[in-house]
Amino acid sequence: MSPDILLKIWGATLDTLYMVAAAGLIGxxxxxxxxxxxxxxxxxxxxPAPTINRIVGLIVNAARSTPFIILVVAIIPFTRLLTGTSIGTKAAIVPLTIATIPFVARLVEAAIREIDKGLIEAARAMGAxxxxxxxxxxxxxxRPALTMALTMTAVSLIGYSAMVGAVGGGGLGDLGIxxxxxxxMPDxxxxxVIVLIVLVQLVQSAGDGLARHFDRRSRKN
Structure with missing residues (x-):
């Protein structure tokens, strides 16, 4: 493999990390x-706002049920409006962020709903x-569940960032295509593929470690 290709792989890896970090943070x-x-x-x-809750829930469900590649194509005018282009890493951040928002919302909701209701009632009784x-x-x-939720989000974003390469989004997916x-060039x-697997493993390991750290702290408290 030529040095030029290796440089392109390195640059594409940095582009992927940039897309994942920006979309993950904003989303x-x-x-x-x-x-x-x-x-x-x-x-x-x-x-209590059950009506608004149902409306927001429907919007979140609709966004989550839209296949990512269709979302990328469907919002091209919006992407071009925000970034001035529909290709490249900067443009790819827009659909990645939009896909991240409902994903994170549902994971956060699930994490919070797992908390013992008795803790909430005790806090209310103390006047909180x-x-x-x-x-x-x-x-x-x-915190432990939220850490795992954000880890899952980052892992999913790595996969999405590879998919967005199919429409000129840049990064490792674009280079592979x-x-x-x-x-x-199968090599x-x-x-x-190996770089993507390594990135996923690193993110997952870091997330698991943080979750265990927060879980131990919660038990000590």
Whole structure:
């Protein structure tokens, strides 16, 4: 394999990391409060708004049920409006972020709903406000589950970032398609697959380690 190809693989790896980090950060910042709202806005909960809860839930479900590759194509005008282009790593961040938001929201909702209701009632009995309960009880107790949720999100984003290469999104997926498939260079495709596997393993191992750390801290408290 030539040095030029190796440089392209290195550059594509950095592009993939950039896309995953940017989309993961923005999508999580938006998806986290949506997930908290979904978990706390049902009837009789901290912020009762069952009608809005159902509407938001329907929107989240609709976004999650849309196949990613269709989403990428469907929002090309929106992507071009935001970034001025529909190809490249910067443009790819838009559909990746939109796909991340509902994914994170549902995972956060599930993590919070696993918390013992008795803790919430005890905090209410001690006079804690709903916002104090959210930050000091719900988010604190759900740290291990939230860490795993964000880890799962990052792993999924790595796969999505490879998929977006099919429409010129840049990164490892784009390199694998242009060189490994279109130019019949199976060695490039093999290296791309290996790099993606390594990235997933590193992210998963880091997430598992953080989750165990937070779980031990929760038990000590």
């Amino acid at each position: 999580s910042l938006i998806g986290l409060p949506i997930g908290i709202f979904l978990a706390t806005s049902g009837k009789g909960e901290l912020f 406000t709903p916002m104090q309960i959210v930050f000091k009880v719900l988010l604190a107790e759900a 242009r060189y490994g498939y279109q130019r019949f 490039v495709m093999l290296v791309v």
